[in-house]
Amino acid sequence: MQQQADRIVQTLKSKGLRVTPQRFAVYANLLARTDHPTAEQILNDLNQNAPTSSQATVYISLQTLRDAGLVREVLLEQGVCRYDANVTPHHHFRCQCCGEIEDIAWNQLQGIELQRLRPGLKVDGYEVTVYGVCDRCQVV
Amino acid sequence: MQQQADRIVQTLKSKGLRVTPQRFAVYANLLARTDHPTAEQILNDLNQNAPTSSQATVYISLQTLRDAGLVREVLLEQGVCRYDANVTPHHHFRCQCCGEIEDIAWNQLQGIELQRLRPGLKVDGYEVTVYGVCDRCQVV
DNA sequence: CTTTGTGCAAACGATTTGCAGGATG
DNA sequence: CATCCTGCAAATCGTTTGCACAAAG
Numbered sequence: 001m002q003q004q005a006d007r008i009v010q011t012l013k014s015k016g017l018r019v020t021p022q023r024f025a026v027y028a029n030l031l032a033r034t035d036h037p038t039a040e041q042i043l044n045d046l047n048q049n050a051p052t053s054s055q056a057t058v059y060i061s062l063q064t065l066r067d068a069g070l071v072r073e074v075l076l077e078q079g080v081c082r083y084d085a086n087v088t089p090h091h092h093f094r095c096q097c098c099g100e101i102e103d104i105a106w107n108q109l110q111g112i113e114l115q116r117l118r119p120g121l122k123v124d125g126y127e128v129t130v131y132g133v134c135d136r137c138q139v140v
Numbered sequence: 141m142q143q144q145a146d147r148i149v150q151t152l153k154s155k156g157l158r159v160t161p162q163r164f165a166v167y168a169n170l171l172a173r174t175d176h177p178t179a180e181q182i183l184n185d186l187n188q189n190a191p192t193s194s195q196a197t198v199y200i201s202l203q204t205l206r207d208a209g210l211v212r213e214v215l216l217e218q219g220v221c222r223y224d225a226n227v228t229p230h231h232h233f234r235c236q237c238c239g240e241i242e243d244i245a246w247n248q249l250q251g252i253e254l255q256r257l258r259p260g261l262k263v264d265g266y267e268v269t270v271y272g273v274c275d276r277c278q279v280v
Numbered sequence: 281c282t283t284t285g286t287g288c289a290a291a292c293g294a295t296t297t298g299c300a301g302g303a304t305g
Numbered sequence: 306c307a308t309c310c311t312g313c314a315a316a317t318c319g320t321t322t323g324c325a326c327a328a329a330g
Contacts, residue, residue, distance in 0.1 A: 018329055020285060040319080054287045059320060061285095075215045079295080079319075093261060108256045112268065116248045120275035121233060128252065129267050135260035158304055160310060180294080194312045199295060201310095219294080219320080 004028075015068040022053040026061040027070065027085070036074050036082035036101045074101060076129060091128040097137035104130065144168075155208040162193040166201040167210065167225070176214050176222035176241045214241060216269060231268040237277035244270065 008028055012019050025046050030037070037045070039059055046052040053061070062083055065071040074082040076094050082101065091104035109128050117123065148168055152159050165186050170177070177185070179199055186192040193201070202223055205211040214222040216234050222241065231244035249268050257263065 018284065020329075022286070038319090056288075056321075057286055063321095064285095073218055075218060078213050078215060078221050081218050081319085093257070096264065102261075104257065109252055109254070112249055112252055114249070114270070117233070117244065117270070120278075121242075121270075121272055122274075122278055123270055123272040124236065125272075126268055126270040129269070130254070130257070130261075130263055131265050131267075132261055132263040134262075138260075138262055158309065160303075162311070178294095196296075196313075197311055203296095204310095221294085 011070065015070065017064065017068055022057045023061045023064070025052050026058055027065055030065075030071060030083055030085040033085075034103075036084050038080060038082055042083070076101060089125060089127070091130065093130045093132065093134075095134035095137055096131055097133050100134055100136075102134070104128070151210065155210065157204065157208055162197045163201045163204070165192050166198055167205055170205075170211060170223055170225040173225075174243075176224050178220060178222055182223070216241060229265060229267070231270065233270045233272065233274075235274035235277055236271055237273050240274055240276075242274065244268070 005024075005028070008024060008031065009019050012023065012027065017023065026042060029042055029045055039062055042062075043053065043055055043058045046058070062071065066073060066083075069087060070085070072084050072087050074084050074092065076082070076092065077099060084103075086103060088106070090106050091109050093102040093104050094100070095102075109130075112126065112128075114123055114126070145164075145168070148164060148171065149159050152163065152167065157163065166182060169182055169185055179202055182202075183193065183195055183198045186198070202211060206213060206223075209227060210225070212224050212227050214224050214232065216222075216232065217239060224243075226243065228246070230246050231249050233242040233244050234240070235242075249270075252266065252268075254263055254266070
């Protein structure tokens with residue numbers, strides 16, 4: 001617990017970011033979650049018991065964390081911006097029924113041949129999005 | 141030209157959609173473009189010479205076409221919704237410099253093994269997004 | 281003490297909606 | 306002629322901004 005908190009502080013500092021309670025809370029919340037929450041969901045979660053951060057601060061903190069490379073945006077639905085504290089390369093599965101997004105480990109989807117791409121394109125990376133129905137939605 | 145127009149009319153009708161000048165114009169515009177325009181870009185393009193459609197109509201036409209499966213949304217930038225009349229499965233390349241989106245033919249990126257995915261997930265399809273820098277931006 | 285972050289409320293831009301009139305099948 | 310579509314303007318939603326105050330280094 002304490003170690004985890006220290007690690008977060010160190011991570012923020014290492015990116016040259018000031019450690020404020022609000023920023024800490026946003027990042028810690030995102031690190032603790034396995035879903036891919038929206039800014040609003042994070043805001044609600046943080047303020048559930050006691051008021052922690054204002055709306056504007058959550059939005060700005062997420063921007064700051066994104067610019068620092070600690071957090072990434074996941075855009076799979078129109079008008080919905082989700083956040084993910086997992087910044088190592090990985091893929092996503094999206095349930096077309098409930099909208100849930102599940103991570104897919106990088107090594108679960110290998111073997112993509114990028115060699116056939118048009119020469120001239122400088123490739124930095126890629127990501128696979130798999131669409132389907134999750135087990136929970138198949139039962140219902 | 142005329143044949144193309146007839147084909148569009150037939151396609152719309154086959155989906156049970158009424159053929160109105162505005163709806164026709166939106167779909168024809170999208171079919172004629174190789175870029176991935178936003179609703180606003182389509183609107184401007186249509187009204188460039190003479191006023192053709194109102195803003196609301198373009199937005200609703202795009203929704204209708206999407207629901208009919210004639211058009212798809214491409215979501216690669218936060219807050220930007222692009223449209224694509226190519227609804228056959230294909231991948232995308234996005235230039236991180238200029239934001240341009242280029243189609244990648246399905247058969248240019250093969251060999252993804254979906255077998256390793258967690259059992260329980262019913263897969264309907266997948267899509268690869270490649271990030272990098274296009275040739276035009278590499279020169280500059 | 282200087283810089284950066286926060287909160288609030290107002291501003292913003294993209295998209296949606298309500299409603300009256302008009303076109304389509 | 307019943308239904309669906311359009312245009313307009315107002316409403317809405319998520320996100321951003323301006324500014325005064327507070328906190329961090």
